[in-house]
Amino acid sequence: MKAMVLHEIGRPLQFEDRPDPVPGAGEIRVKVEACAVCRTDLHVVDGDLTHPKLPVVPGHEIVGIVDAIGAGVETLPVGTRVGIPWLGHTCGACPYCLEGRENLCDRPLFTGYTRDGGFATHVAADADFAFPMKGFVDPVAAAPLMCAGLIGWRSLKMAGDARRIGLYGFGAAAHIIAQVCSWQGRDVYAFTRNGDEAAQAHALSLGCRWAGGSDERPPEPLDAAIIFAPVGPLVPAALKAVRKGGRVVCGGIHMSDIPQFPYSLLWEERSIVSVANLTRQDATEFLTLAPEAGVKTTTTVYPLAAANEALADLRAGRFQGAAVLVP
């Protein structure tokens, strides 16, 4: 197999030959068709997430075809198209797993962080954490659903039944969730980097009611806001934009420090909540809902060997939607 490998935090990924992974008991091996690039991959490469397995193959938005199975795998025969997300394994025994909150598992494995991921031609995965992708005919279009879609969906559920909803940071997750919101009959307000007219035009083209810079006030107070950009100062900005009782959901795994702000911004029962990882339930729900909602992803394709370029372009905001690596 070939893979883009992170050996040292802050260093570029290296394109390498490796032995083909052998699926262990309960595992599948997948021939990768496409793997989208997530902001979390940048956080892994930059060392914002502090405990990667090194060396590690990043990438946790994988779509591919099962090409070998380990002992005991019965539901995903060779030839099945599957999606593999960030949540790669849970212990099934800790208090969080037992109460149905496996996203908070005490002993999890995460794809592309603490187990090898999909910036590769092949990857081994726990079959219980891979999802059949029946009905998804284009692996490139489907790949961004596996994290931008799934974590976006969990974030949206945390936002409750908000009708007017703000999305801060209009990248891969927001461009998917905006479509789901419109389909559900919500009004979406898109907040982008100040002056990013291309992102604002992209948001409006996907049915958003309003698009502006992140320091602008929306024309109406919001019922809830989801912050996808890893930018702490957006928390007080979003609190200012939500109505009494409004909720601000932080959808990212890492964020710069949140600046001090007056209690009056939180007063009147506004709340701030973070979203951690995903559950298999989130995945099953979203992978059923996305085709029904007619979600279309905007993608920019890179060859596998250009993963470093894709990461750099993501960092600089040089494309709309999601970058997808194709081996």
Ligand SMILES: [Zn+2]
């Ligand atoms: Zn657990």
Ligand SMILES: [Zn+2]
């Ligand atoms: Zn991700």
